[in-house]
Amino acid sequence: MKNIVLSERLGAVAGLVKSAASVCDIGTDHGFVPIYLINSGACKKALAMDINEGPLERADEHIREYGLQDKIETRLSNGMEKLQAGEAEAIVCAGMGGLLMKRILEDGRPREKGVKRMVLQPQSDLRLFREYLRRERFFIEDEAEIFEEGKYYVAMSVRVSDDDNNDLYDRAIRELGDVSEADAIRICDRFGPSLILKKDETLKKYLAHEKEILEGILLKLSENEHTERMHDIMDKINDITIVLSM
Known part of the structure; x- marks a missing residue:
């Protein structure tokens, strides 16, 4: 079966994941990113989480359509609330405002949950968001800027660090x-x-x-x-x- 076709914005997000044993997609919406990551070999298993039941139902439909029920689990969750320690090596969070994303990370405590890498695509307040990442020793390692349907978007790959480098x-x-x-x-x-x-x-x-x-x-x-x-x-x-x- 052919892989799912992502928009340019989501393609840039998925492209920054590179390789991870397990990925958690926060605010998964239709579940397209975890499906793409599994089918492209970027990860072996994934969690698709959303705060709303409607998007999760659509994600479930797409996951079944691609026959990936054994590799992608959907979970109703407010941000990272239902992510357990050690479940995800990397997280993806895309398509929401920078201040909301900051709050999700503050409440979710990715370092404590064993997350090593984050791929983030905040849609506003980029300066404040990058300041927050620096302060928390979440260090940007790569970025992609995308122009899609008249808007500019930035995706970033971020290392959860234990040092000041x-x-x-x-x-x-x-x-x-x-x-x-x-x-x-x-x-x-x-x-x-x-x-x-x-x-x-x-x-x-x-x-x-x-x-x-x-x-x-x-x-x-x-x-x-x-x-x-x-x-x-x-x-x-x-x-x-x-x-x-x-």
Whole structure:
């Protein structure tokens, strides 16, 4: 049987899993990602979890359709609540806001549950989300930026670390060159250390697009009424300009 065809966004997420004995997909929706991972040989067994019964029922239908009932278990769960320690070497969490994903990780305690790697695709608040990952020693090792149906998405492969070796950030900070370390960390949090190091073409298009939007907003703001917002926008334009000039 042919493997399931994923959207470009979910394909990028699945592609970052690489290889794991067991994977837990949180917020699985239709169950497409675990089906793809099993059929492509990226993992041997998977858990497909969702907070809602409807998506899990659809996931069950698709799992039966591909004959994978013995390799993928579905489970009703609020975030990682029903994941037991040692059940998953890697987790996948995609397609939700960054603050919700942060809360799922805070409540789920992946380190305590023996999770070694996470593939995450937050859809908002990327700077705050990357700051949180750094603080918790969840270190980004690879990223993919995708443009699909008029929107930009970022997927990231994250190592759950027991040390302080944040190699990718260190390399990106050196690559950014003539800016302070604090500024370089902020830029990495904003746009992604791996994407900056790779000089990613989709990131470049996103930055050019974002710069144009921000400059348009700036023209419409009155300095007296919107001083703080103007400064925020100018700071972001400056960060974008630094990365585009690399």
